[in-house]
Amino acid sequence: MELNNxxxxxVHQILLTDPSDLDSLGTTLKSRTQxxxxxxxxxxxxxxxxxxxxxxxxxxxxxxRIEETQDLEPLKHLLLELHGAIRALVPNRTxxxxxxxxxxxxxxxxxxxxxxxxISRAAQALENLESEVRAQSTTEWISIxxxxxxxxxxxxxxxxxxxxxxxxxELCNQxxxxxxxxxxxxxxxxxTDEGPSMERKAMHNKFGERPPITEQWIKSLIxxxxxxxxxxxxxxxxxxxxIRKGWIEDIVFQKDKEIVLPEVFYLxxxxxxxxxxxxxxxxxxCALGYFACVAANVDPEVLLKEEERGKTLVQVMSNKMHPSxxxxxxxxxxxxxxLAQEWAATGHSLDDKATDTLKxxxxxxxxxxxPVIKLLDGRMREVFTTTVLxxxxxxxxxxxxxxxxxxxxxxxxxxxxxSNTRKQFxxxxxxxxxxxxxxxxxxxxxxxxxxxxxxxxxxxxxMILDCLNSSI
Numbered sequence: 001m002e003l004n005n006x007x008x009x010x011v012h013q014i015l016l017t018d019p020s021d022l023d024s025l026g027t028t029l030k031s032r033t034q035x036x037x038x039x040x041x042x043x044x045x046x047x048x049x050x051x052x053x054x055x056x057x058x059x060x061x062x063x064x065r066i067e068e069t070q071d072l073e074p075l076k077h078l079l080l081e082l083h084g085a086i087r088a089l090v091p092n093r094t095x096x097x098x099x100x101x102x103x104x105x106x107x108x109x110x111x112x113x114x115x116x117x118x119i120s121r122a123a124q125a126l127e128n129l130e131s132e133v134r135a136q137s138t139t140e141w142i143s144i145x146x147x148x149x150x151x152x153x154x155x156x157x158x159x160x161x162x163x164x165x166x167x168x169x170e171l172c173n174q175x176x177x178x179x180x181x182x183x184x185x186x187x188x189x190x191x192t193d194e195g196p197s198m199e200r201k202a203m204h205n206k207f208g209e210r211p212p213i214t215e216q217w218i219k220s221l222i223x224x225x226x227x228x229x230x231x232x233x234x235x236x237x238x239x240x241x242x243i244r245k246g247w248i249e250d251i252v253f254q255k256d257k258e259i260v261l262p263e264v265f266y267l268x269x270x271x272x273x274x275x276x277x278x279x280x281x282x283x284x285x286c287a288l289g290y291f292a293c294v295a296a297n298v299d300p301e302v303l304l305k306e307e308e309r310g311k312t313l314v315q316v317m318s319n320k321m322h323p324s325x326x327x328x329x330x331x332x333x334x335x336x337x338x339l340a341q342e343w344a345a346t347g348h349s350l351d352d353k354a355t356d357t358l359k360x361x362x363x364x365x366x367x368x369x370x371p372v373i374k375l376l377d378g379r380m381r382e383v384f385t386t387t388v389l390x391x392x393x394x395x396x397x398x399x400x401x402x403x404x405x406x407x408x409x410x411x412x413x414x415x416x417x418x419s420n421t422r423k424q425f426x427x428x429x430x431x432x433x434x435x436x437x438x439x440x441x442x443x444x445x446x447x448x449x450x451x452x453x454x455x456x457x458x459x460x461x462x463m464i465l466d467c468l469n470s471s472i
Contacts, residue, residue, distance in 0.1 A: 003185065003194055008202040011195050012267040014186045015454075016446050022186045028176030033134050036141045039164045044156070055084050059159050066112070066155060069152040076104055078162040082122050085169035089129045089176065099125055112158040113148055119158070120145055123165055131173050138168060196454055203263060203455075210459065211263035218460075219467050221246045229468055239464045240456055244388045252276065252444060253381045264451045264460070268363035271447050278440040279380055284365050285310065285317050287372040288336050289432055291361045295354050296343040301429060303343065308430025313339060318346060329366055333359045379428040380437065387421050388445045418442055 017025060034042070042052050043059065062074045083100045090096055100122055120142060141161065151157050189195030203211070221242055222232070231238045251259055252275055258318040261269060289310055293300035305311055316335040322328040337355055350358070364370045422438035428465065430437060454462070 002190070003198065005023065006185070006198070008199060009267055011189060011198050011202075012450075014189045015195055015199065015273070015450055016443075017186070017190075018446075019187075019190055022190065023182050025186055026175075026182045028087060028178055029423075031171075033137050033171070035137050036161070036164055039167070040160050043163065045161055055163055059156070059163070062159055063155055072110065072112065072115065075112065075158060078159070078166070079118055079122070081103070081114065082119070082162060082166050082169060085166055086106045086122060086125050086129065089169065089173055100180070108377050112155040115158055116145055116148055119165070126165060126169055126172065131167070131175065132169070134175070138165070139225040141165070186222075188234070199267075199456055203266065206266070207263040211261055214264050214460075215463055215467075217246070217250070217262045218242075218463055221250060222464070222467050222471070224250075232464065233468055236447075236461065239461055240452050241389055242280040242464065243452050243456070243460060244445075245385055247448040247451070248384045248388050248444060249381065252384065253279075253377065255377075262456050265447065268447050268451075271443055275440050275444050278433075278436055279377070280368075280450070281317065282430060283373045283376040283380065284368070284434050285313055286376050286430050287341075287365045287370055288313060288317075288352055288362055290364070290372055290429075291358060292340040292343060294338050295340040295350055295358045297345045297348040300344050305426050305431045305433040307426065307434055309339075309343070314432055329363060332366060333362045336362050346354060366370060368410070376430065379430060380425075383421065383424045383428065383437075384441050384444055386424070387417075387441045388448050390417065390445065417445075 014022070014025065042049070043055050047263060062078075065074055066072060068212070080102055082101060086100065087097045101118070104118060123138055123145070124412065125143050127135045127142070130138060141164065145161065148157060191197075222229075225242070232242060247265070251261070252263070252272065261272070286304060289304050290300045292313075293303050313332075313335055316331055319331070320328065321330065337358055338352070340358055341350055361370065418435075418438045421441050422434045425431065425434040425437045
C-alpha cells in the first residue's frame, strides 16, 4: 500500500482519527470469525443479510445444475477461485503457489466428496497463512471434513465449504491490509508531514490555490462578526478562532440558509451529516424528556440532568427497525407516556387528556416542529462553540518522527476532553445524550482544528488578512 496511491478520503480519515484509535481504521481486525456451522446455518436457513441471500441463491443454482447434469465442473470453478484467493495472500511467493494444483481431472462417475482432498489441501494452506485466532475455525472445518462421508447432504456440504473457505481467504487478505494500514501507514501519516502534504496537494489540485467558496465564506464571517477587526488583524489566534467558530455556528448549526460547503471542508461532508444527525436526535430526545417531565409534574431542570433516567427513551428512539414511520412514532409515543407515568410526582397521575396532549407533543417533536427543540439547539451550540476552541491534542507534527507512536498520552487527553464536555451537556439538561453529544463535539472539534492545521499557514491566514485590509 504505497502512500501515493492512497485515496484523499482515507488520508483525511487518518488525520481526523485520534492517535490512540488508529486500530479502529481496520475494518476486520477485531471482527469475530464465524465457525463453519454458523456460516452454514446463516447461508441455508434464512439469514436476511443480502450477502447470505445472494450466496444462498448461488448455492441453490449450483446444486441444481450439478444434480441435473451430473457434472462437477461448477465445483472445480469454485475450487480454482479458492486457490486464487489463497495465492493472493502471498503474491510474491510464486514458489508456494504450486502447492495448490489447478489441473484437476474429474469424471462423471465421481461424486462431490471426490473434491474434498483438493479442498482440504487448500484449507491446510489457508490455515498456515491465517492468524492464530482465524485459523482455529479452519482447523475445525478440516476435522469436520474428515468425517464428511457420514453427512447426509454431501453436495450441499461441499458447496457451502467452498463458499466458507473463499470468504475466509478474503477475510485474511483484508486482515493483512488492515494490519499494514493501522500499524505502518496510519502512524506514518499521523507522525510525519507526508499525510498533510498529500491532503493539501489534493485540495489545491481540485480547487486551485485560492478556493473561491472558502474566500466568500470568510468574507461573510468577517462581515457578520462583532467589531473585532483590530483583534483579527493583530492576533493569529483570533483568526484561527474565526474559522473554528464559523464551522460550528455558520455550518454545523446553520438552519436559516442553504449551505455551500467551503472547499477546506470538502472531505468532511460525511462528518457534517453524522454531527447533524446526532444533534438532531439528541434535541428531539431531550425535548421529549422535557414534555414527559411537565406531564409528570416534576422539575425538568433536575430530572433532565440525570443520564440514567433517559436510557429507555434513548434505546427506543435509536431503534429504527419498524415497518413504517407511523409504527416508529407510536413506539416513541408509548415510551414517552410510560416514562411520564413512571416519573409522576406523588399523588399525580396522567388522565386521558394529559396522555393525548403528550402524544401530540411527541409527534410535533419528531417532526421537528416544537419550540423546545430550538431552545435545546441553542444550548448545544453553546457547548460545541466552547469545546471547538479547545485543542484535544496536537493536530499535525511540528517535527518529523518515524515508527509507531505511543498513544497513552493522547488517549488520556481524549478521555479528559470527552469527560469534561459530557459534564457540560449534563449541566444544560442534555444528560440523556451527553456521551453521544460529547463524542460528536469531539469530532466537530477535530474537523475544525484539522482544517486550521492544514490550511491556516497555507492560505487561510492570508485570505483573512486580505479580506480585512480590503474593507478598511
